[in-house]
Amino acid sequence: MRRMSPALFLVLVAFTVPVAVELRTVAGFFGVDLPFVAVVIVELLLLAAITAVYVLGRIYPDDDEASTT
């Protein structure tokens, strides 16, 4: 799996904030009133997904990346 740098990980974590916050507004456009707890859950899911990609990239790096490190 492609290895993600800690800096890119940090930036992606930051990007999850506007996504989670604005998701609620977008849902509101379509008449779906997401409760606050739903925003927290979406944010946690996004963070979990990014963390998983980061950790898996560290454990199972691509062959070419593994050979260069």
Add this chain to the structure above:
Amino acid sequence: MATFVDRFPEEAKVVQASFAVAFIALGIGALFGVVQALHRTDFLRIIDSVDYYTLLTAHGVLLALVFTIFFLVGLFTWAVARSFDRPLPDIRLTWAWFGLMTTGATLAAVAILAGLFPEIPMSADVLYTFYAPLQAHPIFYIGLAMFIIGTWMAGADWFLAYREWRGENPDDRIPLQAFMVLTTMIMWFVSTIGVAVSVVFFLIPWSLGLIETVNPLLTRTLFWYFGHPVVYFWLMPAYLLWYTVLPKLAGGRLFSDPLARVVFVLFVLLSTPVGIHHQYLDPGIAEGFKFIAMTNTMFLLLPSLLTAFTVVASVEHGARQRGGEGYLRWLGALPWRDPAFTGMALAGLMFAAGGFSGMINAGMNINYLIHNTLWVPGHFHMTVGTAVALTMMAGTYWLLPQLTGKTVYSRPIGLLQVVLWFVGMVFMSNAMHRGGLLGIPRRTAEPQYQNFDFATAVGSVGEIQAQIALGGVLLFLSVVIFLFNVAATWAQDRVDTPVDDRIPEPLSSSSGAPLVLDNLALWTAIAVVLVVLAYTLPLASIVTDGGLLGNSPAFPVSISVQPVVDAALSTLESAAPGVPIDVHSTDAAVDRLTEVIR
């Protein structure tokens, strides 16, 4: 390898001094910002609500004028010396404008902060826009005038440098960074005439008591004549860094030098004849003039969109030079660990969002929905508060090593700082925009009302308040980390090569740019003609309607209730002749009313 401080040691001192003033203003302004955020959201109140307006004025002036413009003059001094590859003509002139600007800014700040101390007979709680009939102490206006004159002298200094360079290089194209500086200063010279006239001819004599009244609509219109171009005065240093430094940090080169020149020329032409779009709700200006201002404003989207294309194309080129591939996977190849790159990239992204909310402000009809609401500070915290401020902070991580010969104290801390700013601003500006749509007003310490709740479509007012408070705290924390990193960098020892300061040639170089783009006199003349066309009739109309000096005394004005009581007594007597009126009780009522008003 010699860097800027080795080649231009005197200029480097001026730039460092300018940055130092800018960062002191940033620290104080940010402290006042978080105090306001916590106060108006009712999470923590450490000041009286009356003092809120003193802090609000200081926050606006220190951040929007002092921080941004001192950073600008430092950056432009660096850019002029670097791109002409020669020292400034006379360093005494350079120190003179720095001294005048610093003195002016200090006087204005003292006049504002004195408002916190009742024993000092001085205040300037007039907010950043200093609308009459709100009146400040004369020192405030005099300080502002000195500050503006200092920027004019700085511009003259850079034009003198250009004249010297042109004398030795009659056939060369103006180097791109210098071109950006000169066009920005042309715009500034044209646009500051408005505020200079307002301050020197009306507000200073009025505050000194030399004239009794002013015409508030006239001074307001003159303020906005300058007030919108100042937005671009903040933004152009950010553009200079995005066009010339960001592509290099990304690992590539600027996509197109000619396109960058076109953008700056468009800003010279279009920045000033648009100020009336800040006055859509002002009575006394005909709707037709407002419509013209709106149309001009929409044209300003063009250079911003050209910039988005050019900068993103340049960054993508850099990513591909670094091995990035695919439609979007190249984003992963960018140097995200570099705080200078990441900060500028996040600032650019936030600017796109701020641009979209700016289109709402610019539209005459939908502006009515959000005018004077929390939406407006939400918008400008995205634009000047992030696109500009975050770019300046990020740029510092690349510039400071050149100016001091010292490496940045901690790049990881710098990265954390820029990311923290981005997250804090997402929370705060999102909530401000949403709050504005609900009608929550701006510029008030007490946005809570009895027996009234703002109706929300999504979420609750409580969540909006919490978001603003959280965002404000994160932003303040980011500034503290930034100032620590900068101070620690200044305290480092010098090294031989603190940073790679080379800027590569653009992919499409200046040789492909039409020669007419460098004809600064032509663009200045057209800009003046556009300003005359846009402003002559509205100003004539305002003066005809309200007079040159108007009839508005200073606010707050003293009010006597005696005439009201006399009229009431007279009415009662005429309604019930012969019935004795209790004079003592009316005197008591007058005293009580006077006390309440006082």
